[in-house]
Amino acid sequence: MKAVVRGAFAAAVATVAAALAVGFVTATDEDLHAVHPFPGVGVLMANGEHWCTASVVDSPKGTVVATAAHCVAPAGEGGKPGAVAHDGMAIGELSFAPAFTGEGGGRQPLGVWKVRAVHVDERWTKWGEDTADFAFLSIAPDEDGRTVQQAVGGADEAPKPDWTSGYEREVTVVGYPESDRNPQNKPISCTTQTSHDQEDPAMLYIGCAGFWSGTSGSPWIADRGGPGNPGRLIGVLSGGDTDVDSTAALFDEKAKALYEQAARD
Incomplete structure:
Protein backbone atom coordinates (compact mmCIF):
# COMPACT_ATOMS: atom_id res chain seq x y z
CA MET A 1 0.00 0.00 0.00
CA LYS A 2 1.21 3.47 -0.80
CA ALA A 3 -0.36 5.57 1.90
CA VAL A 4 2.18 7.67 3.79
CA VAL A 5 3.12 7.03 7.43
CA ARG A 6 2.39 10.23 9.34
CA GLY A 7 5.46 11.96 10.72
CA ALA A 8 7.68 10.86 7.80
CA PHE A 9 8.84 14.38 6.95
CA ALA A 10 12.63 14.03 6.68
CA ALA A 11 14.32 16.12 4.01
CA ALA A 12 15.84 13.37 1.88
CA VAL A 13 15.46 14.05 -1.84
CA ALA A 14 14.67 11.36 -4.42
CA THR A 15 14.94 12.18 -8.13
CA VAL A 16 11.84 11.27 -10.12
CA ALA A 17 12.31 9.90 -13.62
CA ALA A 18 11.58 12.98 -15.71
CA ALA A 19 10.35 11.10 -18.74
CA LEU A 20 7.54 9.53 -16.75
CA ALA A 21 6.82 11.68 -13.70
CA VAL A 22 6.75 15.45 -14.11
CA GLY A 23 6.64 17.93 -11.21
CA PHE A 24 4.08 20.70 -11.59
CA VAL A 25 4.88 24.42 -11.41
CA THR A 26 3.74 26.29 -8.32
CA ALA A 27 1.33 29.16 -8.78
CA THR A 28 -0.21 32.16 -7.12
CA ASP A 29 -3.93 32.18 -6.35
CA GLU A 30 -4.58 34.42 -9.36
CA ASP A 31 -2.90 32.32 -12.02
CA LEU A 32 -3.31 28.87 -10.47
CA HIS A 33 -5.71 27.52 -13.08
CA ALA A 34 -3.49 28.76 -15.90
CA VAL A 35 -0.33 26.97 -14.78
CA HIS A 36 -1.46 24.06 -12.58
CA PRO A 37 -2.67 21.25 -14.84
CA PHE A 38 -4.72 19.49 -12.14
CA PRO A 39 -5.97 21.95 -9.50
CA GLY A 40 -8.59 19.41 -8.39
CA VAL A 41 -5.92 16.96 -7.21
CA GLY A 42 -4.49 17.49 -3.74
CA VAL A 43 -3.35 16.08 -0.44
CA LEU A 44 -5.67 14.16 1.85
CA MET A 45 -4.62 15.09 5.37
CA ALA A 46 -5.06 13.24 8.65
CA ASN A 47 -4.82 15.54 11.66
CA GLY A 48 -3.25 18.15 9.38
CA GLU A 49 -0.47 15.97 7.93
CA HIS A 50 -0.05 14.44 4.47
CA TRP A 51 -1.74 11.07 4.50
CA CYS A 52 -2.73 10.22 0.91
CA THR A 53 -3.74 11.79 -2.40
CA ALA A 54 -7.34 12.63 -3.35
CA CYS A 71 -6.72 5.89 3.21
CA VAL A 72 -9.95 6.43 5.14
CA ALA A 73 -11.03 3.09 6.63
CA PRO A 74 -9.30 0.03 8.10
CA ALA A 75 -9.42 -3.14 6.03
CA GLY A 76 -11.73 -5.79 7.40
CA GLU A 77 -10.85 -9.44 7.69
CA GLY A 78 -13.03 -12.53 7.83
CA GLY A 79 -16.20 -10.48 7.69
CA LYS A 80 -15.26 -8.31 10.65
CA PRO A 81 -14.20 -4.64 10.62
CA GLY A 82 -10.54 -3.82 11.10
CA ALA A 83 -9.41 -1.90 14.16
CA VAL A 84 -6.64 0.33 12.81
CA ALA A 85 -5.41 1.78 9.54
CA HIS A 86 -3.03 0.02 7.15
CA ASP A 87 0.06 1.10 9.11
CA GLY A 88 -1.30 0.41 12.58
CA MET A 89 -2.07 4.06 13.28
CA ALA A 90 -5.35 5.83 13.85
CA ILE A 91 -6.45 7.71 10.74
CA GLY A 92 -7.52 10.85 12.58
CA GLU A 93 -9.54 13.86 11.43
CA LEU A 94 -9.55 14.09 7.66
CA SER A 95 -9.31 17.17 5.44
CA PHE A 96 -8.45 17.87 1.82
CA ALA A 97 -6.06 20.49 0.37
CA PRO A 98 -6.36 20.76 -3.44
CA ALA A 99 -3.34 22.05 -5.40
CA PHE A 100 -1.15 21.69 -2.28
CA THR A 101 2.51 22.58 -2.80
CA GLY A 102 5.59 24.00 -1.05
CA GLU A 103 8.34 23.00 1.33
CA GLY A 104 7.71 22.02 4.93
CA GLY A 105 4.07 22.49 5.88
CA GLY A 106 3.39 23.66 2.34
CA ARG A 107 0.82 26.09 0.95
CA GLN A 108 -2.88 25.47 0.44
CA PRO A 109 -3.72 27.98 -2.34
CA LEU A 110 -7.30 26.70 -2.64
CA GLY A 111 -7.85 26.21 1.06
CA VAL A 112 -8.24 23.21 3.37
CA TRP A 113 -11.62 21.51 3.21
CA LYS A 114 -13.24 19.45 5.94
CA VAL A 115 -14.27 15.89 5.13
CA ARG A 116 -17.90 15.63 6.26
CA ALA A 117 -18.57 11.95 5.49
CA VAL A 118 -16.73 8.88 4.21
CA HIS A 119 -18.33 6.26 1.94
CA VAL A 120 -16.56 2.91 1.64
CA ASP A 121 -17.72 -0.46 0.27
CA GLU A 122 -18.26 -3.19 2.89
CA ARG A 123 -16.21 -5.50 0.66
CA TRP A 124 -13.34 -3.39 1.98
CA THR A 125 -14.48 -2.74 5.55
CA LYS A 126 -15.42 -6.41 6.18
CA TRP A 127 -13.13 -8.38 3.88
CA GLY A 128 -10.32 -6.07 2.78
CA GLU A 129 -10.88 -6.84 -0.89
CA ASP A 130 -8.44 -4.96 -3.12
CA THR A 131 -11.07 -4.66 -5.87
CA ALA A 132 -13.07 -2.41 -3.51
CA ASP A 133 -10.16 -0.17 -2.49
CA PHE A 134 -11.88 3.08 -3.41
CA ALA A 135 -13.80 5.65 -1.40
CA PHE A 136 -15.86 8.76 -2.00
CA LEU A 137 -15.80 11.61 0.49
CA SER A 138 -18.38 14.31 1.06
CA ILE A 139 -16.69 17.68 1.52
CA ALA A 140 -18.28 20.44 3.58
CA PRO A 141 -18.65 23.87 1.93
CA ASP A 142 -16.50 26.73 3.18
CA GLU A 143 -17.77 29.54 5.41
CA ASP A 144 -18.99 31.43 2.33
CA GLY A 145 -21.02 28.45 1.10
CA ARG A 146 -18.65 27.72 -1.78
CA THR A 147 -18.07 24.09 -2.74
CA LYS A 160 -16.68 12.72 -14.56
CA SER A 165 -14.53 1.35 -18.31
CA GLY A 166 -12.50 -1.45 -19.80
CA TYR A 167 -9.04 -2.41 -18.60
CA GLU A 168 -7.03 -1.03 -21.51
CA ARG A 169 -7.13 2.77 -21.47
CA GLU A 170 -4.64 5.59 -21.76
CA VAL A 171 -4.70 7.35 -18.42
CA THR A 172 -3.01 10.21 -16.66
CA VAL A 173 -2.26 9.44 -13.02
CA VAL A 174 -1.49 12.33 -10.64
CA GLY A 175 -0.23 11.97 -7.07
CA TYR A 176 1.67 13.48 -4.17
CA PRO A 177 4.64 11.43 -2.89
CA GLU A 178 5.47 11.78 0.79
CA SER A 179 7.64 14.76 1.63
CA ASP A 180 10.79 12.84 2.59
CA ARG A 181 11.09 11.91 -1.11
CA ASN A 182 9.36 15.07 -2.32
CA PRO A 183 10.32 17.95 0.02
CA GLN A 184 8.70 20.62 -2.19
CA ASN A 185 5.40 18.69 -2.06
CA LYS A 186 4.86 18.92 -5.80
CA PRO A 187 2.51 16.45 -7.47
CA ILE A 188 3.87 14.14 -10.13
CA SER A 189 2.05 12.84 -13.18
CA CYS A 190 2.37 10.03 -15.68
CA THR A 191 0.41 9.39 -18.86
CA THR A 192 0.54 5.77 -19.93
CA GLN A 193 -1.44 2.68 -20.92
CA THR A 194 -3.28 0.57 -18.37
CA SER A 195 -3.50 -3.22 -18.40
CA HIS A 196 -4.61 -6.11 -16.20
CA ASP A 197 -2.31 -6.63 -13.22
CA GLN A 198 -0.46 -9.92 -13.73
CA GLU A 199 -0.74 -10.96 -10.08
CA ASP A 200 -4.42 -9.99 -9.80
CA PRO A 201 -6.06 -9.66 -13.24
CA ALA A 202 -9.11 -8.01 -11.65
CA MET A 203 -6.96 -4.95 -10.87
CA LEU A 204 -5.66 -2.25 -13.21
CA TYR A 205 -1.88 -1.86 -13.56
CA ILE A 206 0.53 0.85 -14.75
CA GLY A 207 4.30 1.06 -14.69
CA CYS A 208 5.50 4.61 -13.92
CA ALA A 209 8.39 5.74 -11.74
CA GLY A 210 8.01 8.06 -8.78
CA PHE A 211 4.77 6.87 -7.18
CA TRP A 212 6.10 6.45 -3.65
CA SER A 213 4.16 6.33 -0.40
CA GLY A 214 1.66 9.17 -0.19
CA THR A 215 0.27 8.60 -3.70
CA SER A 216 -2.47 6.20 -2.63
CA GLY A 217 -5.77 7.59 -3.87
CA SER A 218 -4.21 9.26 -6.94
CA PRO A 219 -6.81 9.62 -9.73
CA TRP A 220 -6.54 7.53 -12.91
CA ILE A 221 -8.02 9.83 -15.56
CA ALA A 222 -8.87 8.68 -19.09
CA ASP A 223 -9.76 10.84 -22.10
CA ARG A 224 -8.30 14.00 -20.64
CA GLY A 225 -7.91 16.81 -23.17
CA GLY A 226 -6.47 19.61 -21.06
CA PRO A 227 -8.26 22.54 -19.37
CA GLY A 228 -11.97 22.46 -20.07
CA ASN A 229 -11.87 18.77 -20.95
CA PRO A 230 -11.03 17.03 -17.65
CA GLY A 231 -11.68 13.49 -18.83
CA ARG A 232 -13.18 10.54 -16.99
CA LEU A 233 -12.14 9.04 -13.67
CA ILE A 234 -11.93 5.23 -13.91
CA GLY A 235 -10.20 4.41 -10.61
CA VAL A 236 -7.76 5.56 -7.93
CA LEU A 237 -4.31 4.28 -7.03
CA SER A 238 -4.58 1.41 -4.57
CA GLY A 239 -1.17 -0.17 -4.13
CA GLY A 240 2.06 -1.41 -5.65
CA ASP A 241 5.18 -3.10 -4.32
CA GLN A 261 -24.40 8.35 -1.52
CA ALA A 262 -21.59 10.89 -1.21
CA ALA A 263 -23.26 13.17 -3.75
CA ARG A 264 -26.48 13.23 -1.73
CA ASP A 265 -24.77 14.27 1.55
Whole structure:
Protein backbone atom coordinates (compact mmCIF):
# COMPACT_ATOMS: atom_id res chain seq x y z
CA MET A 1 0.00 0.00 0.00
CA LYS A 2 1.21 3.47 -0.80
CA ALA A 3 -0.36 5.57 1.90
CA VAL A 4 2.18 7.67 3.79
CA VAL A 5 3.12 7.03 7.43
CA ARG A 6 2.39 10.23 9.34
CA GLY A 7 5.46 11.96 10.72
CA ALA A 8 7.68 10.86 7.80
CA PHE A 9 8.84 14.38 6.95
CA ALA A 10 12.63 14.03 6.68
CA ALA A 11 14.32 16.12 4.01
CA ALA A 12 15.84 13.37 1.88
CA VAL A 13 15.46 14.05 -1.84
CA ALA A 14 14.67 11.36 -4.42
CA THR A 15 14.94 12.18 -8.13
CA VAL A 16 11.84 11.27 -10.12
CA ALA A 17 12.31 9.90 -13.62
CA ALA A 18 11.58 12.98 -15.71
CA ALA A 19 10.35 11.10 -18.74
CA LEU A 20 7.54 9.53 -16.75
CA ALA A 21 6.82 11.68 -13.70
CA VAL A 22 6.75 15.45 -14.11
CA GLY A 23 6.64 17.93 -11.21
CA PHE A 24 4.08 20.70 -11.59
CA VAL A 25 4.88 24.42 -11.41
CA THR A 26 3.74 26.29 -8.32
CA ALA A 27 1.33 29.16 -8.78
CA THR A 28 -0.21 32.16 -7.12
CA ASP A 29 -3.93 32.18 -6.35
CA GLU A 30 -4.58 34.42 -9.36
CA ASP A 31 -2.90 32.32 -12.02
CA LEU A 32 -3.31 28.87 -10.47
CA HIS A 33 -5.71 27.52 -13.08
CA ALA A 34 -3.49 28.76 -15.90
CA VAL A 35 -0.33 26.97 -14.78
CA HIS A 36 -1.46 24.06 -12.58
CA PRO A 37 -2.67 21.25 -14.84
CA PHE A 38 -4.72 19.49 -12.14
CA PRO A 39 -5.97 21.95 -9.50
CA GLY A 40 -8.59 19.41 -8.39
CA VAL A 41 -5.92 16.96 -7.21
CA GLY A 42 -4.49 17.49 -3.74
CA VAL A 43 -3.35 16.08 -0.44
CA LEU A 44 -5.67 14.16 1.85
CA MET A 45 -4.62 15.09 5.37
CA ALA A 46 -5.06 13.24 8.65
CA ASN A 47 -4.82 15.54 11.66
CA GLY A 48 -3.25 18.15 9.38
CA GLU A 49 -0.47 15.97 7.93
CA HIS A 50 -0.05 14.44 4.47
CA TRP A 51 -1.74 11.07 4.50
CA CYS A 52 -2.73 10.22 0.91
CA THR A 53 -3.74 11.79 -2.40
CA ALA A 54 -7.34 12.63 -3.35
CA SER A 55 -9.14 14.43 -6.17
CA VAL A 56 -12.36 16.26 -6.89
CA VAL A 57 -14.76 14.28 -9.07
CA ASP A 58 -17.64 15.96 -10.86
CA SER A 59 -20.90 15.74 -8.90
CA PRO A 60 -24.28 17.52 -8.91
CA LYS A 61 -23.57 19.54 -5.75
CA GLY A 62 -19.81 19.85 -6.31
CA THR A 63 -18.94 18.23 -2.99
CA VAL A 64 -17.40 14.82 -3.82
CA VAL A 65 -13.74 13.78 -3.63
CA ALA A 66 -12.33 10.35 -4.54
CA THR A 67 -9.49 8.49 -2.82
CA ALA A 68 -8.47 4.96 -1.82
CA ALA A 69 -10.50 3.08 0.79
CA HIS A 70 -7.39 2.17 2.76
CA CYS A 71 -6.72 5.89 3.21
CA VAL A 72 -9.95 6.43 5.14
CA ALA A 73 -11.03 3.09 6.63
CA PRO A 74 -9.30 0.03 8.10
CA ALA A 75 -9.42 -3.14 6.03
CA GLY A 76 -11.73 -5.79 7.40
CA GLU A 77 -10.85 -9.44 7.69
CA GLY A 78 -13.03 -12.53 7.83
CA GLY A 79 -16.20 -10.48 7.69
CA LYS A 80 -15.26 -8.31 10.65
CA PRO A 81 -14.20 -4.64 10.62
CA GLY A 82 -10.54 -3.82 11.10
CA ALA A 83 -9.41 -1.90 14.16
CA VAL A 84 -6.64 0.33 12.81
CA ALA A 85 -5.41 1.78 9.54
CA HIS A 86 -3.03 0.02 7.15
CA ASP A 87 0.06 1.10 9.11
CA GLY A 88 -1.30 0.41 12.58
CA MET A 89 -2.07 4.06 13.28
CA ALA A 90 -5.35 5.83 13.85
CA ILE A 91 -6.45 7.71 10.74
CA GLY A 92 -7.52 10.85 12.58
CA GLU A 93 -9.54 13.86 11.43
CA LEU A 94 -9.55 14.09 7.66
CA SER A 95 -9.31 17.17 5.44
CA PHE A 96 -8.45 17.87 1.82
CA ALA A 97 -6.06 20.49 0.37
CA PRO A 98 -6.36 20.76 -3.44
CA ALA A 99 -3.34 22.05 -5.40
CA PHE A 100 -1.15 21.69 -2.28
CA THR A 101 2.51 22.58 -2.80
CA GLY A 102 5.59 24.00 -1.05
CA GLU A 103 8.34 23.00 1.33
CA GLY A 104 7.71 22.02 4.93
CA GLY A 105 4.07 22.49 5.88
CA GLY A 106 3.39 23.66 2.34
CA ARG A 107 0.82 26.09 0.95
CA GLN A 108 -2.88 25.47 0.44
CA PRO A 109 -3.72 27.98 -2.34
CA LEU A 110 -7.30 26.70 -2.64
CA GLY A 111 -7.85 26.21 1.06
CA VAL A 112 -8.24 23.21 3.37
CA TRP A 113 -11.62 21.51 3.21
CA LYS A 114 -13.24 19.45 5.94
CA VAL A 115 -14.27 15.89 5.13
CA ARG A 116 -17.90 15.63 6.26
CA ALA A 117 -18.57 11.95 5.49
CA VAL A 118 -16.73 8.88 4.21
CA HIS A 119 -18.33 6.26 1.94
CA VAL A 120 -16.56 2.91 1.64
CA ASP A 121 -17.72 -0.46 0.27
CA GLU A 122 -18.26 -3.19 2.89
CA ARG A 123 -16.21 -5.50 0.66
CA TRP A 124 -13.34 -3.39 1.98
CA THR A 125 -14.48 -2.74 5.55
CA LYS A 126 -15.42 -6.41 6.18
CA TRP A 127 -13.13 -8.38 3.88
CA GLY A 128 -10.32 -6.07 2.78
CA GLU A 129 -10.88 -6.84 -0.89
CA ASP A 130 -8.44 -4.96 -3.12
CA THR A 131 -11.07 -4.66 -5.87
CA ALA A 132 -13.07 -2.41 -3.51
CA ASP A 133 -10.16 -0.17 -2.49
CA PHE A 134 -11.88 3.08 -3.41
CA ALA A 135 -13.80 5.65 -1.40
CA PHE A 136 -15.86 8.76 -2.00
CA LEU A 137 -15.80 11.61 0.49
CA SER A 138 -18.38 14.31 1.06
CA ILE A 139 -16.69 17.68 1.52
CA ALA A 140 -18.28 20.44 3.58
CA PRO A 141 -18.65 23.87 1.93
CA ASP A 142 -16.50 26.73 3.18
CA GLU A 143 -17.77 29.54 5.41
CA ASP A 144 -18.99 31.43 2.33
CA GLY A 145 -21.02 28.45 1.10
CA ARG A 146 -18.65 27.72 -1.78
CA THR A 147 -18.07 24.09 -2.74
CA VAL A 148 -14.72 22.44 -3.30
CA GLN A 149 -15.57 21.86 -6.96
CA GLN A 150 -16.23 25.56 -7.41
CA ALA A 151 -12.89 26.32 -5.75
CA VAL A 152 -10.89 24.18 -8.18
CA GLY A 153 -12.57 25.49 -11.33
CA GLY A 154 -15.96 23.78 -11.53
CA ALA A 155 -16.85 21.10 -14.07
CA ASP A 156 -13.99 22.26 -16.31
CA GLU A 157 -11.48 20.82 -13.81
CA ALA A 158 -13.37 17.85 -12.30
CA PRO A 159 -13.40 14.59 -14.29
CA LYS A 160 -16.68 12.72 -14.56
CA PRO A 161 -16.73 9.23 -13.08
CA ASP A 162 -16.79 6.26 -15.49
CA TRP A 163 -18.49 3.12 -14.14
CA THR A 164 -18.13 0.90 -17.22
CA SER A 165 -14.53 1.35 -18.31
CA GLY A 166 -12.50 -1.45 -19.80
CA TYR A 167 -9.04 -2.41 -18.60
CA GLU A 168 -7.03 -1.03 -21.51
CA ARG A 169 -7.13 2.77 -21.47
CA GLU A 170 -4.64 5.59 -21.76
CA VAL A 171 -4.70 7.35 -18.42
CA THR A 172 -3.01 10.21 -16.66
CA VAL A 173 -2.26 9.44 -13.02
CA VAL A 174 -1.49 12.33 -10.64
CA GLY A 175 -0.23 11.97 -7.07
CA TYR A 176 1.67 13.48 -4.17
CA PRO A 177 4.64 11.43 -2.89
CA GLU A 178 5.47 11.78 0.79
CA SER A 179 7.64 14.76 1.63
CA ASP A 180 10.79 12.84 2.59
CA ARG A 181 11.09 11.91 -1.11
CA ASN A 182 9.36 15.07 -2.32
CA PRO A 183 10.32 17.95 0.02
CA GLN A 184 8.70 20.62 -2.19
CA ASN A 185 5.40 18.69 -2.06
CA LYS A 186 4.86 18.92 -5.80
CA PRO A 187 2.51 16.45 -7.47
CA ILE A 188 3.87 14.14 -10.13
CA SER A 189 2.05 12.84 -13.18
CA CYS A 190 2.37 10.03 -15.68
CA THR A 191 0.41 9.39 -18.86
CA THR A 192 0.54 5.77 -19.93
CA GLN A 193 -1.44 2.68 -20.92
CA THR A 194 -3.28 0.57 -18.37
CA SER A 195 -3.50 -3.22 -18.40
CA HIS A 196 -4.61 -6.11 -16.20
CA ASP A 197 -2.31 -6.63 -13.22
CA GLN A 198 -0.46 -9.92 -13.73
CA GLU A 199 -0.74 -10.96 -10.08
CA ASP A 200 -4.42 -9.99 -9.80
CA PRO A 201 -6.06 -9.66 -13.24
CA ALA A 202 -9.11 -8.01 -11.65
CA MET A 203 -6.96 -4.95 -10.87
CA LEU A 204 -5.66 -2.25 -13.21
CA TYR A 205 -1.88 -1.86 -13.56
CA ILE A 206 0.53 0.85 -14.75
CA GLY A 207 4.30 1.06 -14.69
CA CYS A 208 5.50 4.61 -13.92
CA ALA A 209 8.39 5.74 -11.74
CA GLY A 210 8.01 8.06 -8.78
CA PHE A 211 4.77 6.87 -7.18
CA TRP A 212 6.10 6.45 -3.65
CA SER A 213 4.16 6.33 -0.40
CA GLY A 214 1.66 9.17 -0.19
CA THR A 215 0.27 8.60 -3.70
CA SER A 216 -2.47 6.20 -2.63
CA GLY A 217 -5.77 7.59 -3.87
CA SER A 218 -4.21 9.26 -6.94
CA PRO A 219 -6.81 9.62 -9.73
CA TRP A 220 -6.54 7.53 -12.91
CA ILE A 221 -8.02 9.83 -15.56
CA ALA A 222 -8.87 8.68 -19.09
CA ASP A 223 -9.76 10.84 -22.10
CA ARG A 224 -8.30 14.00 -20.64
CA GLY A 225 -7.91 16.81 -23.17
CA GLY A 226 -6.47 19.61 -21.06
CA PRO A 227 -8.26 22.54 -19.37
CA GLY A 228 -11.97 22.46 -20.07
CA ASN A 229 -11.87 18.77 -20.95
CA PRO A 230 -11.03 17.03 -17.65
CA GLY A 231 -11.68 13.49 -18.83
CA ARG A 232 -13.18 10.54 -16.99
CA LEU A 233 -12.14 9.04 -13.67
CA ILE A 234 -11.93 5.23 -13.91
CA GLY A 235 -10.20 4.41 -10.61
CA VAL A 236 -7.76 5.56 -7.93
CA LEU A 237 -4.31 4.28 -7.03
CA SER A 238 -4.58 1.41 -4.57
CA GLY A 239 -1.17 -0.17 -4.13
CA GLY A 240 2.06 -1.41 -5.65
CA ASP A 241 5.18 -3.10 -4.32
CA THR A 242 7.54 -0.46 -5.77
CA ASP A 243 7.39 3.18 -6.84
CA VAL A 244 7.18 1.95 -10.45
CA ASP A 245 4.41 -0.64 -10.09
CA SER A 246 0.97 0.76 -9.28
CA THR A 247 -2.47 -0.80 -9.22
CA ALA A 248 -6.04 0.48 -9.04
CA ALA A 249 -9.48 -1.02 -8.53
CA LEU A 250 -11.60 -0.37 -11.61
CA PHE A 251 -14.77 1.55 -10.74
CA ASP A 252 -17.92 -0.57 -10.96
CA GLU A 253 -21.62 -0.39 -10.08
CA LYS A 254 -20.85 -0.62 -6.36
CA ALA A 255 -18.46 2.30 -6.71
CA LYS A 256 -21.29 4.18 -8.42
CA ALA A 257 -23.59 3.50 -5.46
CA LEU A 258 -20.99 4.91 -3.05
CA TYR A 259 -20.51 7.97 -5.23
CA GLU A 260 -24.26 8.58 -5.31
CA GLN A 261 -24.40 8.35 -1.52
CA ALA A 262 -21.59 10.89 -1.21
CA ALA A 263 -23.26 13.17 -3.75
CA ARG A 264 -26.48 13.23 -1.73
CA ASP A 265 -24.77 14.27 1.55
